[in-house]
Structures are given as structure tokens and as C-alpha cells.
Amino acid sequence: MSKPTTSTVDVSNRTAVVIGGTSGIGRAIVLAFADSGADVVATSRSEDAVEETAEELRSLGAATTMVTCDVREMSSIERLYDEAAAEVGKIDILVNSAGSVAKDPIWSMDMSDWERDIDTNLTGVFRACQVFGREMEQGSIINISSMSAGQAREQRAAYCAAKSGVNGLTRAAAADLAPDVRVNAIEPGFVNTPLAGDAFAEGTDLRAKIDDQTPMERVAQPEEIAGAAVYLASDAASFTTGEIITVDGGYDDSAL
Template sequence: MPEYPKVTVDGKTAVVIGGTSGIGEAIALAFAEDGADVVATSRRADAVADTAERVRDHGARTVETTCDVTDRDSIEAMRDAVLEEFGSVDVLVNSAGVAARTEFLDLTVEDWNRVIDVDLNGTFHACQLFGRVMDEGSIINVSSMSADLARERLLPYCAAKSGVNALTRCASRELAPDVRVNAIAPGFVMTPLTEEEYSEGSELRRGIDERAVLGRVAEREEITGTAVYLASDASSYTTGEVLFVDGGFTRNAL
């Protein structure tokens, strides 16, 4: 009988940028629980320390190092600190992101640049800097279903995530066959930042529940299974893909 690869990250070393909050934090902790050594990083040293403690609680090793995705030198310094500790990186997750909720005609250049710089440029820098040192493995970019939607007051975010999808597909070709590059496109996910916006009874929540095939928003832990799959050897023939995890929202034509 053939031996099929398992959906596990046990024994791997993973870096999760934007891994101290929201979806990124859930992914980092899921990796640690499954047996990976995990570096969860972001700009704030206190958040990095707090998440590192939770990673260690799962028996995983980590390095406490901050990272500002708008600063290429910061990403490079973080990468080098991880390499010094672990020698190699098997998995990179790019989950840092911001949004600017502004009407198009009121959108400032500063807000446009900030979202593009974090969501798209930061992903590019990390993919390139880690792609140069990863002998093999998996890069996972956290995109959004918004990349395929015309959402009101979210122009920079939608544009940036569309760029992330294109970057994912093109980088997958450039880094093949040794490094696979894929993206996860979550739908509406409940996090500490979205709890009030997606609360039961709100107008937005009613619209989500009506259109999503599964009739609800997601918990952030429901995104982690896709991340573990893409980081694992079970996805060894999957690259250049954008996997929608949106409860059927995007493809549900009205």
C-alpha cells in the first residue's frame, strides 16, 4: 500500500507574520498545537511575548522577534533571527493586514498608501526575502474574498488583496518546484476587531447570514484547517491556488 502524506505540520518550523492577533494568531497556535515550532511576529513586542508564551504552552519552540512589514530591513532582520535559531524555515504565513473604511472620493493618498504598503507590499517583501532562503516548503498568503468583490468603502483593501492573489500565482511559478505558494481567502470571520461589527442583529450580520450558504460568519479557528493543509506535505501538489473559505458567500449568485 502507498504511504499517503498526512495533514500535519509536526516537526516543521513556521513563521507567521501578523501572528499575534486575529486569524494569524489562530493559525500560529494551531501550528504549535499540531507539533510545529512557531515564530508568531508583529510590530508590538508585548503582543509577540504574549503569543510566544501561548506557543510554548503547546510545547513548541519559538523566537521572540518583532517585525514591521512596511520596513523591508525589519523583515530581513526577523528572518535572520529565525534562521539563526532554527537553521531553516519550512512554512511562511503572511497574515498582516489593515483596511481603510472610507468613501472613494474621500479616500486620502495617505490611507491608500498605508493599506497597499501593509497588505500588498509587505506580502511581496516577505515572500521574496523568505523565498531566497527556503530550500523547500510552503508560503501561505492570507488574502480575502474581498479580492473578488466590489465592496463599498473598502477600495484599497480590495485592490491590495487582488494584488496578493496575483502575487501568489506569479510567485508560485517563480519559486517552483521547491517552494509552493498559495493563498487563503477568508470570508467574514469573527475576531476581537470584528465582534461589534458582526454582532447578532446588526444590519451587516443579517446580510451575511442571508447570502452565505452556511448562513453564518466564521470563527477564526475555522480558517486554521486550510492553513495546516497548505503547510503540510498533504498539499505537495497544490501551488498557485487561492482557496476561498467563506461559507459559500462569494460564489452564491443571487
């Protein structure tokens, strides 16, 4: 690997694939990459969402392509890599942001919900790291984890287990893919995304508790997580790998 020519936070003239890039944190990362000069392929299982995001990227002047992807199927991820590389060229950046959340106590959680969360949030990340990791000549893989990886969450057994696994997978993949491909993860705190629904709405008891335990006194917007992804994808992070970067506004759960 050649020495980086700059230490600035810059992803211009690079190509990125963002899995789960049509909504929430993933979409914010897609737009941040495009705004920073990267060509971006945003993908999800929804053809309509992929088409809408691709049109927005083209309006911003970024090269892109339309391709859906289901991280629960290896063949779908392999097709994503092939079609993205054919359209936008060598892939420099991969972001794994697809997610699902089963909400049920452990004693009543259906096995199909457990398997879906593990397959989407953890095994899907493994599949993408494997496919892209063996093809990328050099670059950056960024996995979206969660602060739930290290904190207890009621009725979130599968999600917490999967995100803990993502952190371990990130460190192991970083060791396997070094020195050419860096692998890091971002642990967001509470973020106002469609997946969260109205859970963090102002005026609720939960929102009041979150604000009270967060020095920033609010939940994050997706764009505030995207900045960490731009940094990790850039040469400013050229010596950063195997790290889990927490972006949670200083949240302290010790009072829970």
C-alpha cells in the same frame, strides 16, 4: 525536490513563521501549527503581543523566539528571517497574515490611508515572499487574501485593490519559486476577528444579511480558517501551488 513520504495533513517537526500571528486569523494559524507539532515564530509590530504569544507557544511545548516585524520595512523582514532561523532552525513555512483596512469612499480617502493599506497588505507580502523565498530550500508560503479580492466592497478601495494584488502575486511567486517552494493563498469570507470589531455582531442588519447569503448561516471563527493553512503547509498539499483557496461558508454576494 524529493518525493513526499506521506500524504497526511501533518506539520510536526517543521518550523513556521507567521507574520501578523498575534491576533485574529494569524493567531489561530499559529496555535493550529503548534497543536500539530510545529515550532512557530509569531510576529507583529507590537512587542507586548509578540511576548504574550511567545509565552503561550512555549507553554504548548513549541520552540519559538521573540521578534517584532513591520512588513513596511524590508530591513525588518530580513531581521525577522535571520533571528527566526537562528533560533528555531531552517524555516519550512511562511504565513503572511498582517493586515490593515482603510474605510473611506474613494473620493475622500486620504492618500496616506491608501498607501498604508497597499504597503501593508500587498507590498509587505511581496517583501516577505522575496526574503523568505530566496532563503527557503523548500517548503510552503501561504498568503492570507480575502474574498474582497474579487467582490465589490463599499469604502474599501485600497483593501480590495491590495487583496486582488495578493492573488496575482501568489500565482506569480508560485511560478518563480517552483518546484521547491509552494505558494498559495487563502481567501477567507466574513470572519469574527478583532479587525472586524462589532461589525458582525448578532442582531445587526449586516449580520442578518450575511447569514441569509451564507449557506452555513453564520460568520466564521478564525480557527476555521486555520485548518486550510495547516493543509497547505503539509505534504497533503505537495502538488498544490499557485492556488487561491476560498473559505467563506459558501457565501453568495449575487443579491448585493
